[in-house]
Amino acid sequence: MTVLLRSRLTPWLGFGLAAVLLFGVAPVALSGFRLGLLAKFVCYAIVAVGIGLAWGRGGMLTLGQGVFFGLGAYLMAMHLKIADAELRGDAVPDFMQIAGIRVLPAYWAPLASPVVTILAVLLLPPLLALVLGLGVFRRRVKGTYFAILSQALAAAFAILLIGKQTIGGSNGLNRFRTFFGFTINDPANRQMLFFIASAVLLAAVALSRQLRNSRYGELLVAVRDQEERVRFLGYDPATVKVVAYVTAAFFAGVGGALFVPIVGIVSPNDVGVVASIALLIGVAIGGRSTLLGPVLGAIGVAWAQTALSEQFPGGWTYVQGALFIVVIGFLPGGLAGLAMLLRRRRPGPPTPADPPTVAPAPVAEQEPAR
Structure with a gap:
C-alpha cells in the first residue's frame, strides 16, 4: 500500500517542484539576461520531450526535428x-523593402x-x-535508413530557406518589436514569455507521461x-x-514558435542538420x-554550450x-540511466534475522502399568 501511494505521489511532487523552480525561484534568482537564456533552453526542452518519446520509447532516431522546429518558428516570425x-x-x-519587394x-x-x-x-x-510518417513507415523504412532520410530532410529544408529571399534568405527573420500586441523588449513581457514557455514544457511532460503509461506506450515499446x-x-x-512521430513534431513546432519572440531571431542555422543533431x-x-532525462539533458547541454562558448569560443x-561519444559508447541510457544503475546497486536495508528454530522437547516415555 505504501509503495503504491508513493508511486502515485512521486509524479505530482516532481511537477510541483518543477513549477516552484520555474515560476518561483528562477525569476527571483536570475537576472533578466539569464532568465531569457533559460527561456531559450526551455524551448529546446519542449522539443526534447518529443524526441524522447519518438526515439527513447519508439526507437526512431529522428535527426530531422529541426524541420518541424523551423516550420513553427518561421510561421510565428x-x-x-x-x-x-x-x-x-x-x-x-x-x-x-530593402530587397525591393513592394507587394x-x-x-x-x-x-x-x-x-x-x-x-x-x-x-x-x-x-x-503525418504525411512523411505514413509514406516512410508504411514502406517499413526504419533504423539507419530512417535516420539518414530525416537528416536529409533537415538539410533540404535549410537549403530551401537560404534560397528564399522572401523569408529572409540566409539572414533569417529578426528584429521583432511586438508579440500579439505586447512589446517584446518590456522586461515584464519577457518574463511572461518565460512563464508561457515553462507552462508549455510542463504540459508537454504531462502529456508525454500519459502516453508512456497508457496502453499505447506499452504498444510503442x-x-x-x-x-x-x-x-x-x-x-x-x-x-x-506515426502517432509518436506526429506528437514529436507537434512539440517541436510549438517550441519553435515560442523560440522566436524569446530569442528575437530565427535563421536557417537554427533548423538545419547541426541544430537537429544538437537537440x-x-x-x-x-x-x-x-x-525527465531529455528535458534535463537539453537544458544542461544548452547551458554548457553557452557557458563554455563564453570562455572557449572554439572548443565547444x-x-x-x-x-x-562517451554517452553512446559507455552510457547508452544517459546520465539518468547511470543514476538508475547506481540506485539498483545500492544495498537495501538489512532484513531482520529469522528467529532461531527451537527443537521440541522429547516426550518422556511412560512405564507400562503393572
Whole structure:
C-alpha cells in the first residue's frame, strides 16, 4: 500500500517542484539576461520531450526535428514581421523593402491573423509529420535508413530557406518589436514569455507521461523491440510509429514558435542538420528512455554550450562530440540511466534475522502399568 501511494505521489511532487523552480525561484534568482537564456533552453526542452518519446520509447532516431522546429518558428516570425509592418504603416516588412519587394507574397497574407498563425503553428508541423510518417513507415523504412532520410530532410529544408529571399534568405527573420500586441523588449513581457514557455514544457511532460503509461506506450515499446511480433498480433506498427512521430513534431513546432519572440531571431542555422543533431545530443546525454532525462539533458547541454562558448569560443564543438561519444559508447541510457544503475546497486536495508528454530522437547516415555 505504501509503495503504491508513493508511486502515485512521486509524479505530482516532481511537477510541483518543477513549477516552484520555474515560476518561483528562477525569476527571483536570475537576472533578466539569464532568465531569457533559460527561456531559450526551455524551448529546446519542449522539443526534447518529443524526441524522447519518438526515439527513447519508439526507437526512431529522428535527426530531422529541426524541420518541424523551423516550420513553427518561421510561421510565428512571419506573423510578427507583418504585425510590425502594420504598426509602421508599411505594406511589407522592412527586409522586403530593402530587397525591393513592394507587394506582400500571397503565402504571407493569411499569417496576418493571429488566430490563423496559432492554428498553423499547431497543425502544419503535425500534418507534415503525418504525411512523411505514413509514406516512410508504411514502406517499413526504419533504423539507419530512417535516420539518414530525416537528416536529409533537415538539410533540404535549410537549403530551401537560404534560397528564399522572401523569408529572409540566409539572414533569417529578426528584429521583432511586438508579440500579439505586447512589446517584446518590456522586461515584464519577457518574463511572461518565460512563464508561457515553462507552462508549455510542463504540459508537454504531462502529456508525454500519459502516453508512456497508457496502453499505447506499452504498444510503442513492443513495436520498438519486436515489430514483427506486434504485426503478427494484429496491430499495425506503422500507425503506432506515426502517432509518436506526429506528437514529436507537434512539440517541436510549438517550441519553435515560442523560440522566436524569446530569442528575437530565427535563421536557417537554427533548423538545419547541426541544430537537429544538437537537440539529439542533449536527449542522449540526459537519457532518452526516461521522462525527465531529455528535458534535463537539453537544458544542461544548452547551458554548457553557452557557458563554455563564453570562455572557449572554439572548443565547444569538440566537447559536444566527446560527450556524445562517451554517452553512446559507455552510457547508452544517459546520465539518468547511470543514476538508475547506481540506485539498483545500492544495498537495501538489512532484513531482520529469522528467529532461531527451537527443537521440541522429547516426550518422556511412560512405564507400562503393572
